[in-house]
Amino acid sequence: MDTKVTPQQPVSLWRNRDYLLLWFGNAVSSLGTSCTQFAFPLLIVGLTHSIAAxxxxYSLGQLPYVLLSLPAGSLxxxxxxKRVMLLSTFCLMMCVASIPLVLFLTSGPLRxxxxxxxxxGVGATSLFYELAGFAALTWIVPKSQLPTAIAQNEVIVGSSALVGxxxxSLLFSISRLLPFVTDALSSLILLSSLLSIRSPMQDERRTERHHLLLEVREGLTWLWGHEIVRSIFLISSYVNLAITAGVLLxxxxxxxxxxxxxxxxxxxxxxGVGNLLGAALCPLLLRRIRMDLTLRCALIVFVVLFPLYGFITTPLLLGALYAAIALSDSIRAxxxxSYRFAVVPDALQGRVNSIYRLLLFSVLTIGSSALGLSLEHLGILPTVGxxxxxxxxxxxFLFLSRHMRQATFPQA
Known part of the structure; x- marks a missing residue:
């Protein structure tokens, strides 16, 4: 007689030891990074009295994402x-910890x-860590739990945006070196968490090696053949530009x-509040609403709410608008x-995600400059339009694309 086999349910994320170590380390490190991101421009302005400096x-910190994304993904x-994440975290800690040394030991143009x-250097090491970290997450977490894991990572982002x-500001008011010391200590905690993770964070790798350009081409070829992921890259890049436009507006x-x-x-x-609410709603929406319908609703919210930037002038309404758009974008992202991480083969995670980062940061670099010029020469309302x-x-495009309408989240 045949015996019916019941598929084993994945263990809860809160009982997944390796995931918890990675999540906790990232949470602490993200808070420290947020302190540095706030304090570093203040430090430069204090030394040079120049916003342009x-x-x-800031541009130099983003430049590695444009210059190095494709080779970094292949590497x-x-x-x-795990080794990439450990080395990147160590280098990031050294970069941040060297800021006080530079201030003590140098002066003038050299400083x-x-x-x-x-x-x-911080931008370059962050790029390598992010590419390896996202790929590792897809190995540690089952595909059916990826949306929950991504949502919990979004909680880290939202919390850091609120608290960081x-x-x-508090640490910088005490001492201009304290935010960077705090960030270095947070990297040390992340390093300890990574060392405690037992899993290899990836499938067994092939032993043969091709030319770096051929490996980059392999990632590009896979992406070109997957219309849904290709469309997601284009949509995400423009929506992120719209979010940046909201900040400038x-x-x-x-x-x-x-x-x-x-x-x-x-x-x-x-x-930050909107991001946290979106992250909290996502697991509930995934169980009740189809992926394509959720994405369409999220973009409709953008289309309906974004024009209000051209007319609202009071702080209360601006805050409400900012939160509503952030909530919608959090769900969309x-x-x-989650879909992108679930469908990309494990051996191509770094390369495909590096293509996304190259596209995203190229759009943001060029688009942010264009938005600034538009606001300066045309004004708020034309820029909104x-x-x-x-x-x-x-x-x-999302409504008309047959592939996007049929997109469903893979469960296995």
């Missing part, structure tokens, strides 16, 4: 992920040049309406990222 430091797929080099600036409105900086900080915190037109096109 701070802007250059991450070649090398042991600024070294701080710029540190900004680039306030903590960084709020800043322009604050300056135009002479809204106090304290209220501006509270408006920004509303975005979690669903799209330009971004909104793109949102209409993206939403129309």
């Amino acid at each position: 701070a802007g250059l430091a 991450v797929d070649r090398w042991p992920r 600024l040049l070294l701080l710029y080099a540190i900004a680039f 600036p306030a903590l960084g 709020v800043l322009a409105i604050v300056q135009q309406q002479h809204i106090p900086s304290v209220l501006y900080g509270l408006i920004g915190a509303c975005g 979690i669903f799209m990222d 330009i971004v909104w037109s793109g949102l209409l096109l993206i939403t129309g």
Whole structure:
């Protein structure tokens, strides 16, 4: 007589030891990184009295994502992920810990040049860690639990956005070195968590090696043949540009309406609240609503709410608008990222995700400059109209694409 075999249910994420170690380490490190991201521009401005110098430091931190994403993805797929994450975390800790040394031991142009080099180094090591870390997550967590895991990572992002600036401001007011010391200590905690993880974080790798360009091409070929993931990359890149546009629009409105900086900080915190609510709603939505319907509803919210940036001028309504759009974007991002991580083969995770990062940061680098010029020369309302037109096109594409309408989240 045949015996019916019942599939074993995956263990709860809160009982998954390796996942908890990774999640906890990332949570602590993310808070420390948020302190550095807040304090580093203040440090540059304090040393140079130039916002342009701070802007250059920010650009240098983003530059590795444009220059190094494709080779970094191939190397991450070649090398042991755990080793990449450990080495990246150690290098990140050394970069941040070297900031106090640079301030004590150097002065003048050399000091600024070294701080710029540190900004680039932090960006490069963060790129390698992110590519290896996301790929490792898809191995540690079963595919059916990926949306929950991505949502819990979004909780880290939202919490850091809420707490990080306030903590960084407090630490910087005590000592301008304290935020960087705190970040270095948080990297040390992440390093300890990674060392405690038992799993290899990846399938057994092939032994043969091809030319780096051929391996990059392999990732590009896979992506070109998968229309849904390709569409997700394009949609996500533009929606992230729209989110950046929202940040710049709020800043322009604050300056135009002479809204106090304290209220501006509270408006920004509303975005963190929206992210947290979106992360909390995602597991519930996944069980009850189809993926394609959820994505369409999220983009409809963007299309309906985004034009309000052109008309709202009061802090309370701006905060509510910022939170609502952040909530919608959080749900959209979690669903799209979960699908992407679930369908990409384990051996190609680094390469495919590196293509996404290259596309995303290229769009943000060029688009942010264009948005700034538009706000300066055209004003708020025309800029809103330009971004909104793109949102209409993206939403129309999502409704008309047969592949996107049929997209379902893989469960195994």
